Amino acid sequence: MNKIDIRTVNVVQYIYPLREGGSLPAIVKADDGFQYVLKFRGAGQGKKALIAEFIGGELARAIGLNVPELVFMNLDNSFSKTEPDEEIQDLLKFSVGLNLGLHFLSSAITFDPLVSKVDANTASKIVLLDSITSNIDRTAKNTNLLHWNHELWIIDNGASFYFHHNWETWKNHLTRTFPLIKDHVLLQKATHLTEAAKEIKHLINEEKITEIVSSIPEDWLLSESDSLSPTEMRDAYIQYLNTRLSKIDLLVKEAEDAR
Template structure:
């Protein structure tokens, strides 16, 4: 896997909110001249959703899935002062600092299970990825997948790693499988799970996981009420993912049985 090198850019223009997202992400322009979809640290699930989004996205990239470039985005306090919409004004105010951006794909369409095509290997890899990161939000109701240039692109992994909303019990999740995979939108197309598994374990090991987790901004790991230190949280994410990789056969069998 290539070394992870996440760029940091500054937001220079707030363009429009994306109201279909529950957390009110928005299209913004950065100082590199590109457009991004920004996920705000001040939204509902806060910085933990950004961590899930980041780890999930970089793991997806590591196993060869299409993911828009992820960047860290600095937002200053000038935007909230000129925003007329009160809800957005508050969101911008609470999101000053480092947020997460996904490169904006123009003319993209949302994946529709009834009309969009996806090949069996890609579908199988997405199913395994979502088992590994315990992503509860890739269902027919909300696919969190895009079609762009006739290819499937992975977005929105923010509902993964739900154990981090209660660090006191996180160790209980290490030995658990992921029964909710039965609701996965791509499960019917995931017909080569064994082949996909071989590719996943070739590409994801402890070094890859550690490099991704160590790239999480320190600031995202500081939350009022969390009793673990940032280093302890990093160690927990690494331990959780390594445990899931070690029981990947169980996760694959669970998905196959659910199919």
């Protein structure tokens, strides 16, 4: 089965925490010399947030949106031993192993819906992407968008796929749309939804979805509290996304009605 090409790097320096994020991500340096925003497996939503971040980010990249490079990041147990802050110390301790990093966009500015500009096609693609992935966290309160080098960049897809927090009921979500799109920060600017839907259908198919889902590290899919095996979880993500794509016209109508 084909996988996408994701680099794996090792954390060599913990620089500082990003306290505006509820899960305390951090700026770290890796052994390739670059800085990353490290998302921790030991944070609140755990490995599921990393899976959502990974799938959402790679789908965004597949439809031509700007996403910082995603890398798998190995964290060893040496960092928690030298960290004086107890909260961060625990986070580092529970996050030993494979985590997720996003290339750090130095001097990027947070998207401001009142000031920042975005073209209608880009806004429409982002709105539909978030409908497809059921991302509840791209609102005016928390845009999870950055301006960097005069371009709009997508970050923080970790609140997507909220169905995976309860695998017992995940199939119920196959028949649903995404009414929460009414709160999307870019909804008013998303005036090219029909055109964006055609582009997305052209760029994402079952093969691409399978490629992305197959690239999720096996370790992230292992949990004593989950009722599904890793293989069943991969199949569920693939089925969910294929179902969403098949009803993209319904998602377009829902977003247009909400606007």
